[in-house]
Amino acid sequence: MDLFEELENMAINAADECGLELQPDEDEIARWQKLFVYTYSEAVEQITSQKNDYSRCKVPDDLWDLVKSQKEAQGYSREAYEHEIRTGGRPTVSNDHCVVTGISASQASATYLVLLEGILSTPEMIQATTKLPEPPQAVQASSENGDSVFCRIDGKIKQAIENWLSQQKSTFRPTFVRLSKAKKDLAPTSIHPTLGMESTLPQHRPSLSQTSFSPLQDEYPVWYFFYGTLANSAFLTHLLALPEAESPLLIPANILRGMVKTWQNKYNALVDGASTGSVHGLAYRVTTKEREEALLLYETEKYEVPLDPSHNFSRAVDFIRDAATKGAYLAVLPEYHLTNWAPEDPQFFPLCKQWNDYLHRYTELAKELGICIVPGTIVETHRDAETGEEQLHNVAYFIDDKGEVLSRHPERPHLTSSTHSPHETFQTPLGPAGILICWDLAFPEAFRELIAKGAKLVIIPTFWTHADCSDYGLSKNPMSEKLFLESTITSRAFENTCAVVFVNAGAPPEKEKSAWIGLSRVAMPFVGALGDETKDTNKEGMSVVDVDMEMVEEAENNYKVRADIEGVGWHYTYRHQGGGKVD
Secondary structure: OOHHHHHHHHHHHHHHHOOOOOOOOHHHHHHHHHHHOOOHHHHHHHHHHHHHOOOOOOOOHHHHHHHHHHHHHOOOOHHHHHHHHHHOOOOOOEOOEOOOOOOOHHHHHOEEEEEOEOOEOOHHHHHHHHOOOOOOOEEEEEEOOEEEEEEEEEHHHHHHHHHHHHHOOOOOOOOEEEEOOOOOOOOOOOOOOEOOEOOOOHHHOOOOOOOOOOOOOOOOOEEEEEOOOOOOHHHHHHHHOOOOOOOOOEEEEEEEOEEEEEEOOOEEEEEEOOOOOEEEEEEEEEOOHHHHHHHHHHOOHHHOOOOOHHHHHHHHHHHHHHHHHOOOOEEEOOOOOOOOOOOOOOOHHHHHOOHHHHHHHHHHHHHHHOOEEEOOOEEEEEEOOOOOOEEEEEEEEEEOOOOOEEEEEEOOOOOOOOOOOOOOEEEEOOEEEEEOOHHHHHOHHHHHHHHHOOOOEEEEEEOOEHHHOOHHHHHHOOOHHHHHHHHHHHHHHHHOOOEEEEEEOOEOOOOOOOOEOOOOEEEEOOOEEEOOOOOOOOEOOOOOOOOOOHHHHHHHHHHOHHHHHHOOOOOOHHHOOOOOOOO
16 A cells, blocks of 8 residues: 555545544444453453554445445444454354353462452442452552552452453453462361372371361461472572571471472472372471461462463553653563463463454554564464464564564574574664574574674563572572573673663562562673663563664674674584575
């Protein structure tokens, strides 16, 4: 489409919308909720966004006349049909994707804090909307922005609040904060839970004379058994924020009827074993509830982002809007920011099928704010052309300030890119750039391939935690992964004369003492790490950084790394296709 056609299209759209009310029609909202599985507030947002997008391509009259009868019979309006064409359609109910109206047991038992504000400003209001027998527990919180009051709720109450808001056709969006905390549920009248023993069997039931069991739920001191990361004095000192004079006393111990299994190919879990089974580890005596809380918050849900892409997307949008108001021209999010990586969860595949909808919403946001966005990685579902098998792809996109996707970077097997699918450099409004994902950072070859093709900006969305280090490494240095990242990111900027944008997942509220690393930063040659709000912390947050790309040019003038790579007879030609400069 040329410039004059684009201007004419915008004029037509503006004329069509002239005089229309800002608030969408209730019937149209209900239509979009049914067709695209939106909540009430999401439907309002999508309809309004489409009406205000004067540059959108409308369905031509002749095409609409051709399909009108069929589409209206299916429940579509012309505007809904345009939305489906533009977005690829948000998944509706089908055999391979059912919209889950219930929630899993793990989601139902999850703990949330909901901020008391707006139409949910008191515990009694939450009680009324969710029909609870009594108001939920209120929790006072303090931050640099002042004091706030939250209510502690579970996943079932959270869903009830969202359902009530949708039924009320309310555009109010409550603030939910997920509290990820391992469970402790000790029965006062039985041995439940005891490893390798079923407390309901007759031989394990209490005698009539036995009325209590120790330890009780809130009894201190209490012994904890460690067999992995926590079986390390230095790491435990850091986690519990113990004073230097108080070194934790770890006593060698065995636990019977247990075994250690690997979960998600990464994490160790202590599970029921044979009656002869035994696991070696260390015992630690926890003396206070506060220290126990720190342990429970650490050993929780394996540091996962909650499977709540709608909530996570809203949180990401808040950060991006804030960045735009502060003058940022590029916003980068962490890896797995919408869904985490949890293919064993039955809801994971259905949620990942919504990837195209979220990608479209990010393109619309980029266009609205005039900002470039790298939305971390988005986990997508695709069917293999040969086998028909459904596969998951972990993909990073670069979206420019006009909402156009300039690059799609799928995660790939490490050290295979030059012979199978090369790392590509692409042009952006900020100059030539490349994208790597997480563990790619460990390989200098990936950076060499990008700068050989002219990249001066390398963006790395990441999900990296202390748990990525082995038990042996943690025993030598509990902050080993932090040292790895701080050293490597700066080295890559110097040795490749480029700017490195490294964005890692930050710890949610109340989880700063867990395995999250954070350390998001921009690394530049000569000066190292930039980003005061995030570069030295693992807390969730945002840094807005002024990047002077002239520094990259001066670094190349000084170190001449690119000049050496492009030179004929470059010593390290083994890595690059054809040797010397890669075209």
